[in-house]
Amino acid sequence: MLFNSLIFLFLFLPVAYVVFWALRTTALRHIWLTITGYAFYSYWDARFCLLMAFSTLVSYCAGLAFLRWEEDSKKRKIILIVPITMDLLLLGFFKYAGFAVRSVNETLAFMHFEPIMPVLDIILPIGISFYTFHTISYIVDCYRGVVKPTRSLFEFSAYVSLFSQLVAGPIVRFRQIEKDLESLATADRVAGLYEGISFFVFGLAEKVLVADSIALHVDEWLSNYEKLSTAAAWLAMFGYTSQLYFDFCGYSSMAVGLGLMFGLRIPQNFNSPYRSRDPSDFWRRWHISLSMCIRDYIYIPLGGSRGTPLFTIRNLVITMFLCGLWHGANTTFIVWGLYHGALLFIYRITFKQWDKIPSLVAVPLMLLLALLGWVFFRATDLSMAIHMFITMFSPAHGTIPDDWSIFLVLTVSATLLSIFGPNVFEFHDRRSAVQTPGPILGLIFGLTLAVVAGSRESPFLYFQF
Amino acid sequence: MNYFRLVTCLVAIAIGAEAGARLDDYLSNDIPFSTTPSIENLWLNDYGRLHGKPNARFKAIALNNVGIQGPDIDGPPISDCPRVLFLGSSETFGHPNVKQGSYPDRVAQLLTPNRCVQILNAAIPGMTAGAMIKSWDSLSTLQPQVVFIYPSTLFYLSAKDPKPRFSPKQVIMTSPPLPPQPLPTPAAAEAMRTSLEILSIGTLLENSRFYDRLKDTIELPDVIQRQRDAQNIARQLKNHDASWVFTSVPDTRLQRVCEDISDLIDAVKASGAMPILLSQAIRITSPSRPEDEPDLRAMRVIVPRASEPVLAEFPYRANYAFRRIAAEKHVQFVDTAAELSGRREDFVDMVHFSPEGREVVAHLVSDALTVALDAATKEH
Numbered sequence: 001m002l003f004n005s006l007i008f009l010f011l012f013l014p015v016a017y018v019v020f021w022a023l024r025t026t027a028l029r030h031i032w033l034t035i036t037g038y039a040f041y042s043y044w045d046a047r048f049c050l051l052m053a054f055s056t057l058v059s060y061c062a063g064l065a066f067l068r069w070e071e072d073s074k075k076r077k078i079i080l081i082v083p084i085t086m087d088l089l090l091l092g093f094f095k096y097a098g099f100a101v102r103s104v105n106e107t108l109a110f111m112h113f114e115p116i117m118p119v120l121d122i123i124l125p126i127g128i129s130f131y132t133f134h135t136i137s138y139i140v141d142c143y144r145g146v147v148k149p150t151r152s153l154f155e156f157s158a159y160v161s162l163f164s165q166l167v168a169g170p171i172v173r174f175r176q177i178e179k180d181l182e183s184l185a186t187a188d189r190v191a192g193l194y195e196g197i198s199f200f201v202f203g204l205a206e207k208v209l210v211a212d213s214i215a216l217h218v219d220e221w222l223s224n225y226e227k228l229s230t231a232a233a234w235l236a237m238f239g240y241t242s243q244l245y246f247d248f249c250g251y252s253s254m255a256v257g258l259g260l261m262f263g264l265r266i267p268q269n270f271n272s273p274y275r276s277r278d279p280s281d282f283w284r285r286w287h288i289s290l291s292m293c294i295r296d297y298i299y300i301p302l303g304g305s306r307g308t309p310l311f312t313i314r315n316l317v318i319t320m321f322l323c324g325l326w327h328g329a330n331t332t333f334i335v336w337g338l339y340h341g342a343l344l345f346i347y348r349i350t351f352k353q354w355d356k357i358p359s360l361v362a363v364p365l366m367l368l369l370a371l372l373g374w375v376f377f378r379a380t381d382l383s384m385a386i387h388m389f390i391t392m393f394s395p396a397h398g399t400i401p402d403d404w405s406i407f408l409v410l411t412v413s414a415t416l417l418s419i420f421g422p423n424v425f426e427f428h429d430r431r432s433a434v435q436t437p438g439p440i441l442g443l444i445f446g447l448t449l450a451v452v453a454g455s456r457e458s459p460f461l462y463f464q465f
Numbered sequence: 466m467n468y469f470r471l472v473t474c475l476v477a478i479a480i481g482a483e484a485g486a487r488l489d490d491y492l493s494n495d496i497p498f499s500t501t502p503s504i505e506n507l508w509l510n511d512y513g514r515l516h517g518k519p520n521a522r523f524k525a526i527a528l529n530n531v532g533i534q535g536p537d538i539d540g541p542p543i544s545d546c547p548r549v550l551f552l553g554s555s556e557t558f559g560h561p562n563v564k565q566g567s568y569p570d571r572v573a574q575l576l577t578p579n580r581c582v583q584i585l586n587a588a589i590p591g592m593t594a595g596a597m598i599k600s601w602d603s604l605s606t607l608q609p610q611v612v613f614i615y616p617s618t619l620f621y622l623s624a625k626d627p628k629p630r631f632s633p634k635q636v637i638m639t640s641p642p643l644p645p646q647p648l649p650t651p652a653a654a655e656a657m658r659t660s661l662e663i664l665s666i667g668t669l670l671e672n673s674r675f676y677d678r679l680k681d682t683i684e685l686p687d688v689i690q691r692q693r694d695a696q697n698i699a700r701q702l703k704n705h706d707a708s709w710v711f712t713s714v715p716d717t718r719l720q721r722v723c724e725d726i727s728d729l730i731d732a733v734k735a736s737g738a739m740p741i742l743l744s745q746a747i748r749i750t751s752p753s754r755p756e757d758e759p760d761l762r763a764m765r766v767i768v769p770r771a772s773e774p775v776l777a778e779f780p781y782r783a784n785y786a787f788r789r790i791a792a793e794k795h796v797q798f799v800d801t802a803a804e805l806s807g808r809r810e811d812f813v814d815m816v817h818f819s820p821e822g823r824e825v826v827a828h829l830v831s832d833a834l835t836v837a838l839d840a841a842t843k844e845h
Contacts, residue, residue, distance in 0.1 A: 006679075006682060006683065438470055438473065438474045438477075439473050439474055439476075439477040440477070441474070441477075442473070442474040442475065442477030442478040442481060443477045443478070443480065443481040443484075444481065445478050445481060446477065446478040446479060446480060446481020446482035446483070446484070446485055447481045447482070447484065447485035447488075448485070449478070449482045449675075450481070450482045450483070450485025450486040450488075450489055450674075450675050450678065451485060451489055453482075453486070453675060453678040453679050453682050454486060454489060454678040454681075454682070
């Protein structure tokens with residue numbers, strides 16, 4: 001069930017909303033959020049609800065154990081390691097086992113040996129990367145004492161299975177919505193409704209009207225990437241750069257909007273990343289929830305930048321390697337992660353000079369650097385990525401498909417919108433008096449509804465993670 | 466609650482939805498913003514012979530300058546670029562909402578990078594082999610080298626008895642065709658309505674492109690659909706006794722479909738083209754499985770005179786006969802049914818192909834076409 005589907009918009013969401021606000025106590029609302037979360041997840045594949053339930057139970061019990069042994073540091077360490085290991089093993093099996101086997105077999109084949117590992121074809125449970133991150137962050141925060149573990153199973157399961165961010169983020173830490181979860185009984189329905197609808201409608205428009213329109217061309221062009229000319233390759237990648245942003249940002253806005261409708265303030269996930277001046281700025285604006293998590297749970301515990309440059313680069317390599325690996329079981333994602341790690345390191349050692357670059361140059365430069373990284377992100381394998389780079393950087397006698405003019409207009413418009421356009425949350429800045437009038441929201445919603453009603457379902461790109 | 470604001474928002478949603486549907490149609494399929502297209506716009510009824518209107522459009526379907534799908538026809542075919550014509554019904558015509566979504570379109574995509582071939586799709590939804598014979602006189606003027614025939618057999622189980630057998634010789638004996646009678650156009654129909662009718666909810670919905678999209682997208686739950694189908698079937702059977710229903714495969718109808726196919730093959734051969742006959746693939750098996758029940762029920766609504774077992778068995782019996790006819794007439798036979806029938810994932814309903822099914826059919830057809838064209842080139 002996608003957010004941009006009729007069944008979600010006219011059946012699931014209205015029922016979930018009406019019943020939620022009809023219930024009067026916090027506990028009942030937690031139960032209902034859990035039920036709706038599992039109902040939403042089971043629409044994809046009901047079998048994997050058990051996996052999510054298991055992961056939830058393990059982390060919840062870990063929290064209780066932290067409460068039980070508050071002063072025993074040895075036991076707390078065990079409570080920290082065991083459930084995280086279980087979560088990582090599950091994630092590792094479902095997401096990376098096949099990749100590991102393929103990599104071993106390919107390496108053996110390269111060395112002219114027979115493959116020894118059986119080929120594994122494991123179904124990837126949707127959203128496993130996200131809810132595993134949620135449970136791990138909860139365990140770590142409980143260990144650090146940042147968060148007081150909850151005694152309510154349904155409060156915790158409502159947090160893990162919250163349908164608005166379950167399958168594609170944002171990665172919400174328990175501490176970020178803990179207060180909202182505890183005070184659900186007194187949440188203001190009216191205050192959240194308008195703001196929530198606004199976020200949701202704009203997010204839906206970003207996804208359906210912008211991202212999906214570009215996707216039609218990008219997918220077709222890149223399905224025949226070997227035949228593209230240099231100009232076509234660049235246009236395709238610019239298109240993908242915009243498509244990925246509006247797809248993911250649109251989803252995040254919808255997730256925020258849905259949270260608001262249910263009395264939960266989910267943090268923003270994007271802040272005009274293509275206005276970034278440098279790699280560090282980029283990661284403060286792109287997939288903010290992920291970058292904060294990997295900073296707090298991987299980079300800083302490793303030592304961060306407190307040490308020699310070699311020490312810093314080691315930490316950056318490990319962190320961005322894991323970041324890339326988290327995105328997918330493919331060498332291309334690892335290379336993408338390492339690429340951004342290299343950019344971050346280069347910026348770290350040259351920031352004095354970099355910061356002097358005028359924005360008129362720095363912003364397009366960072367956009368270009370991000371685009372080059374997206375080549376790896378989009379490529380199905382390294383050979384496609386290498387081929388694309390060769391096409392882009394050397395004159396290629398390929399073709400430019402017939403729909404280039406409309407694709408060019410879409411891409412240029414979307415790129416300009418991503419750089420100069422406002423973020424959805426800026427419409428709801430408390431300091432700003434500007435609020436989108438209801439009829440305008442209605443008009444935008446109607447436009448997206450027409451496209452939703454007429455098109456095939458288009459999943460969000462980040463669902464694959 | 467501010468009801469005025471709520472109503473304004475709902476009106477804005479409705480306006481946005483309708484405007485969005487029309488804008489999307491214009492950007493995707495060049496459909497003019499203000500028209501209300503109808504599939505009837507695509508055809509002319511030429512005194513019993515149905516043929517496409519030149520340059521007509523409906524949703525994603527665009528007919529060429531001679532009223533069929535495919536590239537424009539400028540003159541006779543070029544010697545090294547053979548013309549291939551597809552005859553059939555809705556399975557061959559394609560879905561109106563999908564641009565270039567028919568299997569002939571896919572055949573064109575598969576073959577044209579490697580050889581010059583002109584693929585034309587003269588299929589019309591609901592067209593029987595008998596109707597194809599009637600249209601053959603005008604289609605034969607396109608001088609196709611190869612003609613694929615995909616028969617849709619279930620129409621031969623219709624409530625009414627088939628019309629008298631059409632002999633191709635009748636075409637030669639008649640005088641030049643009379644001016645065609647156009648089907649009522651939306652504009653003409655519109656002029657007949659009163660201003661009150663135009664403003665009625667029914668008329669608004671009828672002309673609404675957004676409503677049209679919803680109808681295509683929304684699937685009723687099986688429980689409700691089953692009820693509706695049962696009521697529909699009961700209504701159609703109301704004035705007939707039990708003996709009216711075919712409880713076993715009617716030999717007369719089976720014979721008729723074979724005769725029509727046979728006549729069509731003869732007509733195509735007589736014009737100098739090479740016919741290739743395909744068998745009709747369907748989603749259900751014979752005998753049917755429990756999961757086939759919704760498809761059979763849906764088909765029974767269209768063909769109420771045939772019981773479900775007959776609906777399941779008739780295409781299989783017809784295909785068996787087609788194989789025999791193809792052998793007798795020394796015509797290439799592509800057994801799409803052997804590859805697809807019974808495979809649920811290859812169909813979206815009982816007879817229409819899913820994208821996966823379309824891919825299989827397209828590969829079978831392109832392989833057969835390659836063999837036929839290579840043989841023809843060798844012969845030459």
